[in-house]
Amino acid sequence: xxxxxxxxxxxxxxxxxxxxxxxxxxxxxxxxxxxxxxxxxxxxxxxxxxxxxxxxxxxxxxxxxxxxxxxxxxxxxxxxxxxxxxxxxxxxxxxxxxxxxxxxxxxxxxxxxx
Amino acid sequence: xxxxxxxxxxxxxxxxxxxxxxxxxxxxxxxxxxxxxxxxxxxxxxxxxxxxxxxxxxxxxxxxxxxxxxxxxxxxxxxxxxxxxxxxxxxxxxxxxxxxxxxxxxxxxx
Numbered sequence: 001x002x003x004x005x006x007x008x009x010x011x012x013x014x015x016x017x018x019x020x021x022x023x024x025x026x027x028x029x030x031x032x033x034x035x036x037x038x039x040x041x042x043x044x045x046x047x048x049x050x051x052x053x054x055x056x057x058x059x060x061x062x063x064x065x066x067x068x069x070x071x072x073x074x075x076x077x078x079x080x081x082x083x084x085x086x087x088x089x090x091x092x093x094x095x096x097x098x099x100x101x102x103x104x105x106x107x108x109x110x111x112x113x114x
Numbered sequence: 115x116x117x118x119x120x121x122x123x124x125x126x127x128x129x130x131x132x133x134x135x136x137x138x139x140x141x142x143x144x145x146x147x148x149x150x151x152x153x154x155x156x157x158x159x160x161x162x163x164x165x166x167x168x169x170x171x172x173x174x175x176x177x178x179x180x181x182x183x184x185x186x187x188x189x190x191x192x193x194x195x196x197x198x199x200x201x202x203x204x205x206x207x208x209x210x211x212x213x214x215x216x217x218x219x220x221x222x223x224x
Contacts, residue, residue: 040216040217041217042120042203042217044214050210091157101146102160102163104160105157
């Protein structure tokens, strides 16, 4: 399978714990995105990487959220001191460079904070 | 920043009828307009897209129209089938950031 893969698929954690998610994009895609989706809503932009550089981070992200893409390949999204409001589906997407190219989404990581 | 509005939020049609979903956007610099279909528990998947230099694009039963002057674009599904039931999202981008609409839940009634 050469699509975008995310791990884990589901994560249940207690409030206050830290969690980390991983995304492996399609190999030739140098653009990588993290989105958050809650029930009944469209994906909300969180952050964007071009190769290893994080070029934009949404104001939606508090300082408890950090994302990395150390070698320009896979990416991790860490949430520290989780809160119940962090419960959502976290989607990773990748695309080729250039304008007007579609995003390819992974299956997402569903986070539940109890 | 860019704002995308999508209507309606829910749409029920009889099998065989047509469905139309509309999105409006605010940033005139936007130049790429994809549509995604998301089935329950699955990833959003691209079904059709259109670039700003084109007014209409069709792929079998699915078409998208773009009015750049009015800043709106629409998804048209003809001869709807039960398997078309899903949530549909429009998106807009000008450079690298994709902004999504709030989604339309389409139900095709057999």
